[in-house]
Amino acid sequence: MPIETFNNQWQSSLKTRAYDSIVILLALGILAMASCSSPTPSNPKAPAPPSTGAKNATITADPNPIQVCDGSGAGVTKLTWTSVGFGVVEVHVNSPNGDLLARTGANGTATTAKWVTDGMIFYLQDVSGGKSLTPENTLATFTAKVTSAGCQ
DSSP: OOHHHHHHHHHHHHHHHHHHHHHHHHHHHHHHHHTOOOOOOSOTTSOOOOOOSTTTEEEEEESSSEEOOSSSOEEOOEEEEEESSOSOEEEEESSTTSEEEEEESSSEEEEOOTTEETTOEEEEEEOGGGOOSSGGGEEEEEEOOEEOTTOO
8 A cells, every 4th residue: 555545544534533523522512501500590589480380291182172063062182291200190180189080101191081061170190109189289280171163
């Protein structure tokens, strides 16, 4: 192998390693910036604002509102819930300790039968570690809406 070919290959290899190192350093820098904590409040003695994240959980329904055209006032919907940091959750109807609709891990779905009425409330409850069905263990709520709008 001629010396010139060896030198070209060696230089090419060094350039590739240098570019790879730069990409790795940039990626590490971006990750470091992304993991920075939020800024310190301007008044550290001020009380923290109330949580708006509903304890890192949500519960929604589709459809909502539920269109009911048969005059019964009751409809069917599919509930979907997500929670972060909770091992076992339950969905209860009309109160934190009302009728049990579903028991799952942190996330799940359940489709009701034709019994959902306007104003019915679904409660997502944290029951991890045997927690009781109380308002303090409610992670999120959803209030169903039923309508006859659009019916013919």
